[in-house]
Amino acid sequence: MLGHILYILVFSSVAVALPAHRLAENAALVLTIGTLGMWRYGWGAINFVRAQIFIHIVHPRRRAIVTQKYLERQRPAHSFFLVPTYKVDTAVTARVYRSLFKAAAASRGGATVVASIVDTADERLIRRIYSLTKPGVSHVRLIVDRIPATGKRDALATSLRIIARQCPMPDDIVVLIDGDSCPPVDLVEKCAPYFVDPKIGAVTTDEDCEIDESRLFRDWFNLRFTQRQMMMSSMGLSGRVLTLTGRLSIFRASLACDPDFIDNVQHDWLAHWRLGTVKFLTGDDKSTWFWLLKRGYEMAYLPDVCSLSMESQPKPGFVDSAVALMLRWFGNMLRTNGRALALGPRRIGWFTWWSLLDQRISMWTTLLGPATVMMSAVLVSPLVLPLYLAWVMFTRYVYCCLLTTFRPAFPITYPFLLYFSQIGGALVKTFVLFRLDRQKWTRQSAARRKTRSASVPERLQNLSSTYVHMLASAWLLLAAFVISTATM
Numbered sequence: 001m002l003g004h005i006l007y008i009l010v011f012s013s014v015a016v017a018l019p020a021h022r023l024a025e026n027a028a029l030v031l032t033i034g035t036l037g038m039w040r041y042g043w044g045a046i047n048f049v050r051a052q053i054f055i056h057i058v059h060p061r062r063r064a065i066v067t068q069k070y071l072e073r074q075r076p077a078h079s080f081f082l083v084p085t086y087k088v089d090t091a092v093t094a095r096v097y098r099s100l101f102k103a104a105a106a107s108r109g110g111a112t113v114v115a116s117i118v119d120t121a122d123e124r125l126i127r128r129i130y131s132l133t134k135p136g137v138s139h140v141r142l143i144v145d146r147i148p149a150t151g152k153r154d155a156l157a158t159s160l161r162i163i164a165r166q167c168p169m170p171d172d173i174v175v176l177i178d179g180d181s182c183p184p185v186d187l188v189e190k191c192a193p194y195f196v197d198p199k200i201g202a203v204t205t206d207e208d209c210e211i212d213e214s215r216l217f218r219d220w221f222n223l224r225f226t227q228r229q230m231m232m233s234s235m236g237l238s239g240r241v242l243t244l245t246g247r248l249s250i251f252r253a254s255l256a257c258d259p260d261f262i263d264n265v266q267h268d269w270l271a272h273w274r275l276g277t278v279k280f281l282t283g284d285d286k287s288t289w290f291w292l293l294k295r296g297y298e299m300a301y302l303p304d305v306c307s308l309s310m311e312s313q314p315k316p317g318f319v320d321s322a323v324a325l326m327l328r329w330f331g332n333m334l335r336t337n338g339r340a341l342a343l344g345p346r347r348i349g350w351f352t353w354w355s356l357l358d359q360r361i362s363m364w365t366t367l368l369g370p371a372t373v374m375m376s377a378v379l380v381s382p383l384v385l386p387l388y389l390a391w392v393m394f395t396r397y398v399y400c401c402l403l404t405t406f407r408p409a410f411p412i413t414y415p416f417l418l419y420f421s422q423i424g425g426a427l428v429k430t431f432v433l434f435r436l437d438r439q440k441w442t443r444q445s446a447a448r449r450k451t452r453s454a455s456v457p458e459r460l461q462n463l464s465s466t467y468v469h470m471l472a473s474a475w476l477l478l479a480a481f482v483i484s485t486a487t488m
Contacts, residue, residue, distance in 0.1 A: 003412035011393035014386050036369050041395065043358065048402055051233035055303050055406075058237060063193075063304075070193035076109035077192040078172045080163045080253065084116040084155040085126075085179035092180050092310045093122060097129045099182035099308075104140040105133070107188040109172075112141045114162055116155040118148070153284055157266035164257035171195055172253035176288075181247045181309040190305050191250045201297025202288070204232070204241055204249040205305040216318050219413045221311055224421070229303060229406045236301030238351045243333075244292075244299060246285040248307035255292070264291045270335055272436060274464060281439040283332030290336050293348055322420075326428040328440065333359060334429065335436050363433070364476060366426035371480035379484055392419055434469040437461075 070076075081104055085093055097115075104111035115126050123144050130142045145159050156176070163174060173192055177183055184190075194203050207225050211218040235241045244251075255261055268280040268287040280287060292299060313321040337359055345353035369388075376384040396415035404410060432438070454462070 007393065007397065007412055007415070011390045011397070015390040015394070018383060018387055018390070036365055037391070037395065040362070040365065041399075044399065047231055047234040050237045051230045052405070054233045054237040054301075059233075059303060066193040066196055069196045073196070075169075076107075077188070077195065078109040078168060079104065079107045079111045079188045079192070080166070080168060080172065080174045081111060081113045081177060081183075082116065082156065082159045082163065082174060083113070083177050083179055084152055084159070085122050086118050086149065086152070086155070088122075088179045089310075090121075090125065093125060094129060095310070096179060096182055097126055098133070099185070100177070101130060101133045101137050101140060102185045103183045103187045105137045106185050107140075109188075109192075110139045110141075111188070112143065112163070112166060114143045114145055114159045116145045116147060116159045118146065120146075151281065153266050153268075153281070153287075156284055157262050160256060160262045160265065163253075164259075164262070168253035168257060170252070170254035174251045174253050174256035176246065176249050176251065176256075177307070178247045178309065180311070181307050183248060183307055184305060187248075187250075187305065191302065194300050194302070195252050197298075199239075199298045200252065200300055201255050201292040201295075202244050202249055202251045203300040203302055204244050205302045205307055206232075207245065207247055207309060208306050209309045209311045211311050211313075213313050214318055216413060216417070217313050217321060219411055220318070220322060220417045220421070222407075223403075223410075223414050223417050226403045226407045226410075230403065232301045233303050233406075235352070235355065236303070238349050239298040239300070240293065240349060240352045241289075241299045241301050242352075242355060244285050244289045247309050249285065249288070251288070255297070261288070261291055264288075270339065270436065274468075275437045275461065278335065278437045280335060282328055283335060283439075286332045286336040290340060293340060294343060296347070319424075322424065323428060326425055327432060327438075330425065330429045331432045331436065331439060334433055363426040363429040366422055367430070367476060368480060370423060371477060372483045375477075375480050375484035430472070431469065434465045434472070 081100060083096070083100065085096075088096075100113060104113055113130075115123075117123050117126070123146060126144065127142070130137065143162060145155075145162055147155055147158055160174070168174075173188070173195060175183070175187070175191075191203055191205070194200050206229055209218075209221050209225065211221060232241055265284055265287055268283075270278045270280070272278055289299065314324050315321045337356055340348070341353065341356050341360075343353075373384055373388045393415065396418045400410050400414040400418065403414075
């Protein structure tokens with residue numbers, strides 16, 4: 001509480017101490033920052049209101065309807081759990097599979113667990129846990145799929161083909177879950193009812209995490225998951241989310257076993273005007289999402305179902321870890337963003353289409369404000385900096401207060417981490433936007449590192465990426481310069 005009081009006192013003192021008449025020296029800057037702020041926070045307010053409507057009104061009514069229809073059916077859904085495990089700590093793997101077998105045992109229609117593994121030690125551990133949980137899992141079948149370490153996409157495709165050979169019924173479900181994520185015990189009974197609606201192709205859930213390392217890293221992840229709950233709930237009102245998270249998503253079995261779906265998971269790619277054919281290594285959750293989106297299926301969000309993932313810093317420092325993760329996340333997002341936009345608003349819905357467009361625009365508008373402020377501080381008056389500081393501290397604190405309606409309370413680190421995520425994320429997005437061919441896992445390498453030096457075509461391609469990135473940044477700085485020196 002003391003931290004919050006000091007925080008409020010700081011930005012209030014700064015705002016009161018500023019001479020109001022000096023703001024007229026750069027009215028254009030004030031109007032620009034105010035306009036950008038109204039636009040960005042107006043968009044945030046829209047998503048906040050939509051999320052509240054979805055969570056408190058639409059979702060409860062829809063759950064009641066589909067649950068009643070599901071209970072009236074003669075046959076409960078059989079659930080297929082697919083879990084790829086690679087280079088996960090043994091203690092985490094043991095915890096994941098204990099919770100997994102509990103969730104599978106609670107499936108009234110029976111369950112099949114397909115464990116996709118690489119190491120023999122993982123196979124021994126999983127079979128040991130399975131044997132110790134009997135007879136509670138007597139109606140749960142375990143299939144261990146041991147494959148070479150050729151990447152997650154190959155692992156998913158191979159295991160999906162195994163599931164397809166089990167001849168699931170069209171209304172059965174396939175649960176894709178990461179090897180470091182624990183499903184809730186009532187997962188099947190809470191998710192399977194939604195598939196009574198033939199328009200639903202998949203559902204995804206809320207997420208929480210456990211992190212035993214840096215408190216700052218833990219706060220950053222918790223903040224992201226709280227923001228995710230708001231944005232996904234807002235998108236849930238439109239019936240189409242913006243991603244089917246790899247941590248835990250559930251698919252209609254007839255779709256997940258479609259040969260084209262499986263091939264798309266294994267061999268997704270993008271034709272780029274400058275980079276040529278870009279084969280997707282990471283981002284399988286975006287591949288499954290786009291496949292369903294392109295075919296007109298709805299994808300539901302369940303805010304009252306939550307998976308738990310055990311996260312760890314991929315690098316020693318907080319900033320290095322955050323940047324490494326954002327490079328992967330935003331790379332996956334931007335590689336699929338363009339082709340999803342190309343489907344058009346009439347095909348995927350106006351709100352979904354505009355949200356995808358906003359992903360492209362927001363990275364530049366986020367950077368325009370700070371760039372304009374820095375130039376104004378140098379060219380016009382240094383008083384612009386404390387004014388901007390007060391504005392940032394106030395708006396981010398208010399935003400974090402609103403987030404408490406989704407998860408109660410927040411540490412005083414949230415406003416600072418929020419600003420870091422906005423500015424740092426925008427910088428990472430603009431970097432990745434011009435380098436969509438660069439892909440790397442944070443836990444394991446999806447492709448072997450090249451030992452040879454880059455070829456001449458590769459060097460020219462890298463130079464072209466740097467050139468177009470610098471050109472776009474120059475236009476942004478030019479706009480910031482014009483605004484900062486304008487008078488009214």
